[in-house]
Amino acid sequence: MKETKYWTWHMAAGVVILFLLGLHMLIMHIGGITQLFAPAGGESISRENSLARDGQLFFTVTYIILLGVALYHGLYGLRTILFELTLKPATEKAISVLLLLVGLGLFGLGTWAAFTVHAIAVARG
Amino acid sequence: MPESSKIVREVKFHITRYNPESDRSPHIQTYQVPVREGMTVLDGLHHIKEHIDATLAWRYSCRMGVCGSCGMLLNGSPTLACNTQILHIAGTDLTVGPLPNFNIIRDLVPDLMSMLEKHRSLRPHIVRANEADINDPEGEFYQTPEELEAYLQFAYCIKCGCCMAACPTLATDTRYLGPMPLGQAQRYNVDTRDDGRNERNRVTGSSHGAFRCHYAGECSRACPKGVDPAKAIQHMKRQLVLDYLHLASRPKPCAKMHGPGSGRPLANVPPAPARTI
Numbered sequence: 176m177k178e179t180k181y182w183t184w185h186m187a188a189g190v191v192i193l194f195l196l197g198l199h200m201l202i203m204h205i206g207g208i209t210q211l212f213a214p215a216g217g218e219s220i221s222r223e224n225s226l227a228r229d230g231q232l233f234f235t236v237t238y239i240i241l242l243g244v245a246l247y248h249g250l251y252g253l254r255t256i257l258f259e260l261t262l263k264p265a266t267e268k269a270i271s272v273l274l275l276l277v278g279l280g281l282f283g284l285g286t287w288a289a290f291t292v293h294a295i296a297v298a299r300g
Numbered sequence: 301m302p303e304s305s306k307i308v309r310e311v312k313f314h315i316t317r318y319n320p321e322s323d324r325s326p327h328i329q330t331y332q333v334p335v336r337e338g339m340t341v342l343d344g345l346h347h348i349k350e351h352i353d354a355t356l357a358w359r360y361s362c363r364m365g366v367c368g369s370c371g372m373l374l375n376g377s378p379t380l381a382c383n384t385q386i387l388h389i390a391g392t393d394l395t396v397g398p399l400p401n402f403n404i405i406r407d408l409v410p411d412l413m414s415m416l417e418k419h420r421s422l423r424p425h426i427v428r429a430n431e432a433d434i435n436d437p438e439g440e441f442y443q444t445p446e447e448l449e450a451y452l453q454f455a456y457c458i459k460c461g462c463c464m465a466a467c468p469t470l471a472t473d474t475r476y477l478g479p480m481p482l483g484q485a486q487r488y489n490v491d492t493r494d495d496g497r498n499e500r501n502r503v504t505g506s507s508h509g510a511f512r513c514h515y516a517g518e519c520s521r522a523c524p525k526g527v528d529p530a531k532a533i534q535h536m537k538r539q540l541v542l543d544y545l546h547l548a549s550r551p552k553p554c555a556k557m558h559g560p561g562s563g564r565p566l567a568n569v570p571p572a573p574a575r576t577i
Contacts, residue, residue, distance in 0.1 A: 179505035179540045
């Protein structure tokens with residue numbers, strides 16, 4: 176049943192990614208039309224608008240959630256591909272542990288970066 | 301095959317030969333077979349064995365697509381030799397090989413043990429919490445036609461191994477359970493008499509279980525009995541996820557009845573004869 180658990184979360188992560196990527200497209204790529212979350216006006220990707228979004232806790236949390244689900248979804252997918260190479264059980268275990276450590280490391284780094292940028296944006300008002 | 305029917309053409313059989321005691325690797329040997337109308341590949345192999353080369357080995361039994369013994373790779377497609385007419389699939393040449401994804405015992409004889417062991421690990425039979433229901437039957441389990449329909453098509457599986465040979469996932473992952481064992485596990489999971497789904501979920505939901513299936517669908521295309529193992533596996537995946545999330549409806553396995561209607565033997569029905577075994 177262990178794999179059922181991983182698979183279920185893999186699919187749930189996919190759904191969350193779909194929603195958050197939709198939000199990302201809406202803000203970043205058609206922001207010129209929608210003017211969504213672009214308080215400084217003009218391009219959504221301008222420095223002022225980016226800092227304005229980074230200063231909001233909602234965006235910081237959203238970045239971290241997107242990072243978490245994308246890492247989980249991607250690394251589980253990679254693990255699935257690697258497991259099809261008929262590896263020894265010990266190698267499979269090592270791959271799982273390695274991917275878990277890589278995932279946790281990148282998640283930690285990304286979370287630190289998101290909070291640091293948030294703090295800078297808040298400090299600049 | 302009646303010898304009186306006229307020979308339509310000569311077909312070259314390119315057959316994979318392999319004797320593990322003398323050969324390092326499989327090789328191809330070609331035989332010329334006079335093909336008559338209605339002649340199956342199995343008949344062609346018999347012709348070779350009787351008239352050309354008595355050392356050729358293959359497995360067969362019923363000759364009517366029921367036993368599932370003569371599964372082999374014909375012109376690149378896994379199917380039953382007894383169920384396939386030569387003139388339907390071959391022009392002047394026909395390649396005949398053992399089923400892929402299995403070790404070869406000799407020539408066209410695959411070693412099906414790996415498949416059968418996986419099959420056994422999924423308890424492919426009715427499981428009841430109370431074993432006496434099965435071992436000491438005192439009544440019948442009634443099912444509605446709809447309940448029967450839920451698993452009937454999967455029950456037509458003859459374990460020939462053609463689906464396992466066609467599966468691209470099994471070609472790279474030898475520990476993957478494969479379409480036949482998974483399809484059969486699902487056949488019992490949806491049987492209303494069965495109470496073994498939880499037990500099977502532990503195996504089907506493992507690392508090399510149902511979630512390794514990419515839904516290539518080759519298993520269903522290859523099945524000579526029209527069973528759809530790919531569909532069974534997709535249903536199984538859904539069921540596994542719902543079971544994990546505790547969202548699946550879990551009706552109790554149907555109760556045993558002691559006669560139609562009232563649950564007691566009818567007065568005008570004579571008692572069953574004494575058991576002989």
